[in-house]
Amino acid sequence: MLDINIIRGKMALASAGLKKRNIENADDLLNKLVALDDTRKRVQTILDEKLARTNALSKQIGELFKSGKRDEAEILRQESVDLKEEVSQLQDEQLKVLQNLEEELLQIPNIPHESVPLGKTPEDNEVVRKWGEFPVLASDNDLPHWDLAKKFGIFDLELGVKLTGAGFPVYTGKGAQLQRGLINFFLTQATNAGYKEVIPPLLVNETSARATGQLPDKEGQMYEMKEDPYFLIPTAEVPITNMFRGELVEEKDLPIRLTGYTPCFRREAGSYGAHVRGLNRLHQFDKIEIVQIAHPDKSYEVLEEMVAHVESLVKALELPYRVLRLCGGDLGFTSTLTYDIEVYSAAQKRWLEVSSISNFETYQTKRLMLRYKDVDGNRKLANTLNGSALALPRILAALIENNQEPDGIRMPKAIQSFVGFDKLS
RNA sequence: GGAGAAUUGGCAGAGUGGUCGAAUGCGGCGGUCUUGAAAACCGUUGUACUGUGAGGUACCGGGGGUUCGAAUCCCUCAUUCUCCGCCA
Structure with missing residues (x-):
């Protein structure tokens, strides 16, 4: 607000x-x-x-x-x-x-930053930079991840349908191990970068959902409990940011860096159709979130720092990526400036959004009443920022597609010690 | 799930209908003293909205009620603690 x-x-x-x-x-x-x-x-x-x-x-x-x-x-x-x-x-x-x-x-969205480009659709987003070469896949080794999943037993969507419904994958065997290893890798990188790790509740109350803007704006996008007035979190941003609801922090403690891994639950109502095959769009997925509470004068520096952190992750995974600055028409309601990170998925031959890093300035903290006390003792609204670092499913998709070989899937060096093998076969 | 007790300022803790935004202690800040520090002493010390200012208004866990007037009485909800039950 x-x-x-x-x-x-x-x-x-x-x-x-x-x-x-x-x-x-x-x-x-x-x-x-x-x-x-x-x-x-x-x-x-x-x-x-x-x-x-x-x-x-x-x-x-x-x-x-x-x-x-x-x-x-x-x-x-x-x-x-x-x-x-x-x-x-x-x-x-x-x-x-x-x-x-x-x-x-x-009803009023946040005021975009001056650097936000004009535009109406995702085509108008500005490509800030690109990194990496597109992998060239041999003609007999260019399976999309949903086929690879069957070939190597990485995850099972049909089984998820049996247990729950569409969009709830079951990761199996080395696929589950890879998932666990990636979570550990991302969390380790975040904590090494100075983020404090938290394990928050996966259900939040209405006050929390309202404070970060999920309600009333995105009503219907969250799963709601029948017996209690709780919501399954669509992102760890909700509980983590709400940890500071109503708090008054010391200026010297800024920026506050937090990270957390949680499953995320999204109803994704009305988003069926093309481009949602496999892991591209799910109702439950894993994500490591990074959050910062920053001084208003520093928040754009902080935003760049967060983007750099996310870039270091996709680089370590050896995935070709590009950084987009979202245009006015594609910018989220609550953010002033958002960078999207997309990795290139070699078999699907398309870019997949794996992270979205935003500055909200005081849009969230106004409702959160999250303030800091400056040197003169004045209380001022802090700025909040957050981003995914990273969302797992599309990373997994690009990772297995881009690294497929006849006898298995090669693991990038950086994560081998985390997943426990160098080839998934 | 059942029974009981509690919830007051940064913390501890008084206050059972009027001059109580709230005693007192601790802590914080400023000062006196001191070569410096400590101790002691003196002063000061909640937040928000509103007003150029003086000031005004609201807030004693949340919400509602009684009253000319509520921290104080009533209703309700939440949380915490203790006991019982159940349980990973």
Whole structure:
């Protein structure tokens, strides 16, 4: 949620930013918000005056009762009763205005960073850099990962259908071992880079889901519990970021770096069709998330640092990749700037998104009320950033496709000690 | 799942209807003293909204109620602790 004071202070910037997101009536929206906020202030001022009068009356009544002047007290008491009615109405009005304002604010996406390119579709994303050569696969060794899975017994989608439904793979044998090794590898790299590891709950309550913006925005994308008001997490970002909900941290402790491995659960309603075969789109998948809570002046440096970390991972896995800067039309609702990392999948002959690294500035912390105390003792909203480092399924897909050989699948050197073998056969 | 007790400021802990945003202690910050430090002493020390300012308003686990007036009374929910039951 945007801070209304940011909007008030930087009208022109906000307007230009929203237009980048192809929101044509940005000015109308913003003016409406400011008007609502004006109303909010006006109502509160009047209400405070009435309350001040009520408090003063109560004090007088108390004194009059004590000194035995019951008649005088009775007169004031009557005035107080009348005031109470007015106060009650004003409070209703205040509540309505506040709710209205919040509702409107929730409709406004974050203001894109100045470097975000113009554009409407993923084609308009800017390729920042590329790394690695496309592997050339022999004609008899160019199986897509779903065929390789059958050939080497890596995972089983049909078995998952039997147990649960489509999109819930069962990893088997060395496939399971590879999965476990990759998780360990990614976590080790993250902790070596200074991220503190956490194992969070996989179910979160409504407050948490709301604070990071999953609700109400992406309602229906999460699995919801029947008996309790809990949601299966769509990403570790939700519990990890919420660890700091309502917290006041010391400026010297910034940046705070956190990482966590969790399975992620997504309903992916309405996203069936082409390009979802095999591991390309799942309802349950494994992901290692990195999160940073940063000083507002440093958050773009931090973003670059996080991108560099993710790049180091795909490099270690020897996967050709490219870094994209998302355009205004493709940018997530809550982020100001997002880099996507895509690896090249040699058998499918396409790029697969394996990581998305975003700066949210204060968009999340406003609702989280996550602040830091600066040197002067002022409390200011911190910035949050997060990214996948990495999501497993598409990494696994590219990894096995790109490294397939007649007698098995070669493991990159960096992960051999983690997975426990140098060839999957 | 059942029974009981508790929840007050950074922490500990008073406060059972009015002048209580809240005693006191510890901690924090500033000062006096000291060559320096400690001790001692003095002062100061919650947050948010609003107002140019003086100030005003709200907040004693959350929500609701009674009352002219609630930290204090009532209802409800949550959490923690103890006991019982169940259990990896």
